[in-house]
Amino acid sequence: MRHFCVLTAVLLLLGFFIHLNVVVGQPSAVAPPRSWKVSNMERRDNGSSIFPILGSSIMSYTTYFGFYTIDDGHSFVLSIVIFDTQGPDIRSASPEVIWSANPDNPVNHDATLNFTREGDLLLQDGNGTMVWSTATKSKSVAGMGLDVSGNLVLINKHNSSVWQSFDHPTDTLVMGQSLCTGMNLSVMTSDTKWPSGRVYLSARWNGLLYSFKPATYTRLFATDTSSPCSDFRNNRSFGILENMFSLPLARSLQFMRLEPDGHLRLYEMQGVGQGSLMVFDVLSTKMNFCDYPMACGDYSVCSKGQCSCPSLSNFKFQNERLPSAGCKPLSSTSCNQPQHHQLIQVNNVSYFSNSVFTSLAISTSENVCWQSCLIDCGCKVVVFQKFQNSIYYPDGGYCLLVLEDMAISFAEDSSDHFSMFVKIQGNHSEKRRIITIVLSSIAGFCLISILVCVALWKKYKKDEEAPFDVIPGIPKRFSLDELEVATGHFSIKLGGGGFGSVFKGRIGNQTIAVKRLEGLEQGMEEFLAEVKTIGRIHHFNLIRLVGFCAEKSHKLLVYEYLSNGSLDKWIFSKSTVFTLSWKTRRDIILGIARGLSYLHEECEQKIAHLDIKPQNILLDDKFSAKVSDFGLSKMINRDQSKVMTRMRGTRGYLAPEWLGSKITEKADIYSFGVVMAEIICGRENLDESQPEDSIHLISLLQEKAMIGQLSDLVDTSSNDMKLHMQEVVEVMKLAMWCLQVDSSRRPLMSTNTVGSDSSYVPSDSHLSGPR
Structure with missing residues (x-):
């Protein structure tokens, strides 16, 4: 019966193609070496926005691989696009971008794409900076072609695929494309208040994982069929995606796109120059309106498909006609008057529907949790979940400070598992009393007014800066x-x-x-x-x-300007041009340590950077490391043991002492230890794309150290790392020394510059969990 169903599906698809009189064009191909420069290329005669390198046709649609301009010729993204080529006016045909090599890093009109003799496809900006590569050097690549389904393929002399764009999806799946384990669909949520936020759809062996960052939000769409791939209308079967979400029958060319609002939508090309039409909201069969992390805006409660404010006495809608735009407090908090900050309880809600709450939370007592939010001006909401049946820590629980750069969105929850408070600006009774006294004295008011006017006039006359x-x-x-x-x-x-x-x-x-x-x-x-x-x-x-x-x-x-950009793109990205050697990684670690040693020990006042992370480490053309972004730094007098400051920095890199807001320059050393571990392991400290028991790198580091298997965590994508495994493991031990909970036991940065000398590493390091 199963074979009969598959045969029937194939016959239906064959009949569909015959009915539409499909003419499949042969894919164009090129052999290395070749080079294409944007400034030497011409647009299509139809005046479209694509500068084509390869093209292929199927039915009434043409697929191009080339430089796609996003702003009428000022910047370009190397993309694969689909055009409807049978409209009444071909110049009005709207292109659909189905894949991009450099969506987050557009190049200028002097950019060049090189298909090297060694078989590597390299994209360089006009100044020579390497932007993207297929990393297929020395893989016997004999040619490059674009097939009719929109798949860019590099092949060897045996006509076998060496690399294909289908294995590196961006935000779109086309018919015949699979989403396999290790692959993600992702989209930048640039139209929200979180410019670094990203929605992900990842393949798992038992289904699809939907997630959203910076908020920790995950949801698994499980399937009864274990498979490493989720296929979208695979020609050999109906595909897991089709069975999982009951996709409508294709009447024309279809594609799926994960969009900025978090929805996965199915589109169908309409033909005759009309572009595409959304025909199905795919995830809507499994998710309710409130399950989408961006369904309602800040401070809004999502319940049964409706957005509302948590308390009408303290909040109002941003836009009365658009409840999904979120709410705002009637009295916004001011860092200039922290003494008036108050916490009001919000009942029957939780922080995000289906969120993995404990992934970002810190273990502490309830009282410390509330106080931490009150003394941190950036904290907008505080959430506490008490430990269940804990006889050793009866007052303890998970504490999460929701800061202004995070999504502050709530979901209805009638359970009593969470205690949630929102920070507001309290009543200024003392201020009102002073104003009343001033207004009661006309003479005093006039005098003050004159003095204020004189002061303002003098300030206006002075240099503004x-x-x-x-x-x-x-x-x-x-x-x-x-x-x-x-x-x-x-x-x-x-x-x-x-x-x-x-x-x-x-x-x-x-x-x-x-x-x-x-x-x-x-x-x-x-x-x-x-x-x-x-x-x-x-x-x-x-x-x-x-x-x-x-x-x-x-x-x-x-x-x-440093040509090689920030460190994160070299150690986290899977599509970097080169894999960093151990010597380069070691030199980067030493460079960071020397920079911090100078700040901590050689300046007149100690300078705590307070935001050490790979994104703030820049690399020059020789991969020398330079510490950048001093916006959160703090001066510390040499006679001070600690300083009081509001919580600042980035999650995943915060030292444990931040919870008390009394810190020293040793907070930088903890962050440096996290960065060392990330450089050696080639992954982020908090990585939601990993299996649940491997999300937190520092926790894994502690587990592997206890059983003497630190080498299991080393990034083995480079053979050079394997050749220096003993030295790499010794440096990992140095990182563990920096990650101790007790800040006084962490080494000075000048000690860290010894590199791999393990004689400095204590035998009983006690690491802190992820923050």
């Missing part, structure tokens, strides 16, 4: 017009973070990176911290501040 005039030894000051010209009006974006975006530019013969701060209140604090800190220090392993700009609300920092 006076705070920077008193900073000794500051770098060059640029005008906003100079930096706009240097960056081409901020057209080439290198990246972004919580405090702003970074753009590439050029002044004279020098290439620069310009960070434009965004957010007036926090941006000013970070701006002053960076100019005061890095503007007065100089070290080979610290980023060099070239200059700055301060004009009214515009705050910009100008740095030296």
